Structures are given as C-alpha cells and as structure tokens.
Amino acid sequence: MRLRRLPLKGALPAAQQSRIRGGRLVLNRKEFAMYTQAMDQQPKEERERKPVRSVEEVELERRFDAKIDAGDFIEAKDWMPEHYRKTLLRQISQHAHSEIVGMLPEGNWITRAPTLKRKAILLAKVQDEGGHGLYLYAAAETLGTSRDQMIDALHAGKAKYSSIFNYPTLSWADIGTIGWLVDGAAIMNQVPICRCSYAPYARAMIRICREESFHQRQGFDSLLVMMRDGTPEQRAMVQDAVNRWWWPCLMMFGPPDDQSPNSAQGMRWGIKRVSNDTLRQKFVDATAEQAKVLGVTLPDPLLKWNPEREHHDFGPIDWAEFWRVVGGDGPCNRERLAARVKAWDDGAWVRDAALAHARKQVTKQEAA
Numbered sequence: 001m002r003l004r005r006l007p008l009k010g011a012l013p014a015a016q017q018s019r020i021r022g023g024r025l026v027l028n029r030k031e032f033a034m035y036t037q038a039m040d041q042q043p044k045e046e047r048e049r050k051p052v053r054s055v056e057e058v059e060l061e062r063r064f065d066a067k068i069d070a071g072d073f074i075e076a077k078d079w080m081p082e083h084y085r086k087t088l089l090r091q092i093s094q095h096a097h098s099e100i101v102g103m104l105p106e107g108n109w110i111t112r113a114p115t116l117k118r119k120a121i122l123l124a125k126v127q128d129e130g131g132h133g134l135y136l137y138a139a140a141e142t143l144g145t146s147r148d149q150m151i152d153a154l155h156a157g158k159a160k161y162s163s164i165f166n167y168p169t170l171s172w173a174d175i176g177t178i179g180w181l182v183d184g185a186a187i188m189n190q191v192p193i194c195r196c197s198y199a200p201y202a203r204a205m206i207r208i209c210r211e212e213s214f215h216q217r218q219g220f221d222s223l224l225v226m227m228r229d230g231t232p233e234q235r236a237m238v239q240d241a242v243n244r245w246w247w248p249c250l251m252m253f254g255p256p257d258d259q260s261p262n263s264a265q266g267m268r269w270g271i272k273r274v275s276n277d278t279l280r281q282k283f284v285d286a287t288a289e290q291a292k293v294l295g296v297t298l299p300d301p302l303l304k305w306n307p308e309r310e311h312h313d314f315g316p317i318d319w320a321e322f323w324r325v326v327g328g329d330g331p332c333n334r335e336r337l338a339a340r341v342k343a344w345d346d347g348a349w350v351r352d353a354a355l356a357h358a359r360k361q362v363t364k365q366e367a368a
C-alpha cells in the first residue's frame with residue numbers, strides 16, 4: 001500500500017507524521033494534538049513571537065510588514081510570519097466549515113420546497129454553499145495544511161464553524177429568512193474580506209460574495225411573496241421565523257470588539273478590514289429598512305433610529321447564549337456534527353474509487 005505524507009510543517013520527525021492510506025487519514029495522535037492545538041488555542045501575537053529571531057527573519061518580517069502597510073497582497077509563495085499563517089488558517093478553515101455545515105439546515109427543506117421554482121433555487125443555493133466550502137478549503141491548503149486535516153479537526157469537534165448553523169429550520173419561512181438575514185449578515189461580513197491581505201482568500205471571496213448576493217435576494221423575494229400574497233397563517237409563519245433568527249444573526253458577527261481576542265492583530269495584518277461591532281451596526285441599519293418593506297417586525301423593543309448617531313440603537317445581545325452555542329451546546333450542534341461525520345463516512349467508497357482511478361491513470365501513463 002502506497003502511503004502519502006501529509007504536508008504538515010515542522011511538527012514531528014517524518015516517520016511519526018500522520019499519513020493518508022487508501023484515501024483515509026491515519027492519525028498520529030501526538031501530531032494531531034499539536035495540530036489541533038494550533039487551530040484551537042491560537043496563541044496571540046505577543047505569546048507567539050519567538051523570543052530570539054535571526055537577522056534574516058527580522059529582515060523578512062520587516063519586508064512583510066512594509067508590504068502590508070503599502071496595502072499589497074501576500075501570495076502563498078511569499079514569506080509570512082508563522083502567526084499570520086496560523087491566523088489565516090484558523091479563519092479560512094472555520095469559514096470553509098461554516099459553508100459546508102451551512103448546507104445542512106437548508107438541505108433539510110429541498111424535498112419539501114413548495115414549488116418547482118423554489119426547489120430549483122434552493123438546490124442551486126445549497127450547491128453554491130458546497131462550492132464555497134471547496135474554494136475556501138483550497139485557499140486554506142495553500143497555507144500548508146491538508147483538507148483532510150481540517151476536516152478531521154471539524155469532525156473531532158476541535159474546529160469551530162459559525163454559531164448560526166446550530167439553530168433548527170422549523171418551517172418553510174425559515175428558508176427565506178436564512179436567505180434574507182443569514183446570507184445578508186454573511187455578505188456584510190464577507191465583502192470586506194475581498195480586500196483581505198492574503199490574495200488566495202481575497203480571490204475566493206470575490207466569487208463567493210457574488211453568489212451570496214443572489215442568496216440574499218432569493219430569500220427576501222421568497223418572504224416578500226408570502227407577506228404580500230400569502231394567507232394570515234403564512235404571514236405569521238414568516239414573522240415567527242424572523243423572531244427566531246434575528247438575535248442569532250446579530251451574534252454571527254462575533255463577540256463585541258472589546259471582547260474579541262483576534263481583532264486587533266487581524267486588523268493590523270489586513271485580514272480583517274472592518275470590526276465586528278461596526279459590521280453588526282451596518283447590518284442592523286440595512287435590515288431595519290428592509291423589514292419595513294417586507295412588513296415584518298424585528299423582535300427588539302429597543303430598536304430605534306438614533307438621529308444623533310445616525311444609526312439604529314438596538315437591545316443587548318445574549319452573549320451567554322452565543323458562547324454556549326460556540327462551545328457545542330446549541331440546539332443542533334450534536335446533530336450537525338453527526339450529519340457531517342456520517343456524510344464523510346458514507347462517502348469513503350467514492351474517495352477510495354477516485355484514488356484507485358487516479359492510480360490506474362498514473363500506471364497507464366508510466367507504462368505508455
């Protein structure tokens with residue numbers, strides 16, 4: 001059996017590293033622990049920086065900082081500080097996992113879409129999310145970690161994905177509401193990432209954002225049809241869905257700026273262009289107006305235009321709920337992870353077959 005070594009950088013001696021055997025990850029527990037630690041407990045900049053660095057490293061870092069300051073892009077082949085690499089890997093892999101796990105709540109409704117048109121739209125949307133996950137895994141792989149490693153960290157419950165996908169989709173109106181609010185929040189957060197300093201991530205985000213705009217519009221359209229032409233029961237269903245998704249959507253932007261451990265460094269490196277709170281506020285301002293067009297009420301008695309700030313004020317967010325969900329104890333965390341692990345296990349024969357086919361092609365070429 002031929003073994004393929006995983007491209008894990010600088011961890012253990014080669015003989016002790018994890019390998020892929022027949023398309024499956026054969027894990028070295030010690031190495032995996034080191035890897036997931038890097039993903040999970042991302043050391044912050046000052047802790048991460050090596051106490052003693054060579055003159056060459058100092059010079060490389062000076063050039064890197066100058067590039068960032070000049071607003072230039074960093075490509076995969078360029079030198080980068082190890083913490084920049086790990087920060088990107090953390091964010092891009094979390095983002096990729098979010099796209100893939102995000103297929104589940106909507107996928108549940110493909111067989112129950114009310115019309116052929118809505119089914120076709122939903123199918124296209126869920127496929128798009130799968131595609132986004134793949135672009136993002138590919139972007140993350142340019143940083144030297146394999147897709148199998150990232151997926152393994154997800155399945156082991158060690159990698160994060162967006163809190164929003166741990167909430168259930170109880171009615172058809174939830175699907176429109178996900179499009180309008182969840183994809184709306186995703187676009188607000190992701191458009192600035194098109195200018196991220198890491199070029200492979202920025203390039204992936206340009207295409208993703210175009211597709212997310214369609215996702216948001218189809219959701220709004222679906223709700224508008226129900227609110228304008230629907231029965232009182234259908235309108236009540238839309239309002240109920242909006243009531244349940246509103247607060248979790250505000251949490252999508254991450255903790256408040258003063259409690260966000262990664263923000264300062266992310267902003268300094270141009271990975272993050274706009275802060276969590278600023279994006280959240282922009283989302284509230286845009287959505288409050290759209291809600292009026294739809295004829296739904298946002299479930300916040302404190303939501304009010306503030307002419308002095310020229311923004312909407314809004315009520316307090318339940319951050320205890322956010323951290324509970326991020327920590328694995330949301331309404332659907334276990335179900336979502338179990339569905340992903342099952343899909344991975346069920347797909348093992350496809351990966352094995354693809355590898356066997358690839359090997360045959362290589363043998364044929366070598367023989368020719």
Ligand code: 3HC
Pocket residue numbers: 039040041042090091094095096098099102129160161162163164182183186189190251252253254255259260261262263266272276326
């Ligand atoms: N869900 C789960 N974890 C979250 C979170 C959320 N909504 N918001 C923040 N966190 C986590 C962070 O990942 C970080 O954890 P870590 O340090 O252990 O990795 C911790 O909470 C502290 O948050 P920070 O604000 O310090 O973290 P960041 O600076 O990385 O900012 C972020 C968080 C704004 C989500 C940023 O990572 C980001 O912009 N990521 C890219 C976009 C993304 O991943 N979006 C997910 C949704 S994708 C989507 O919605 C699909 C679409 O099709 C609908």
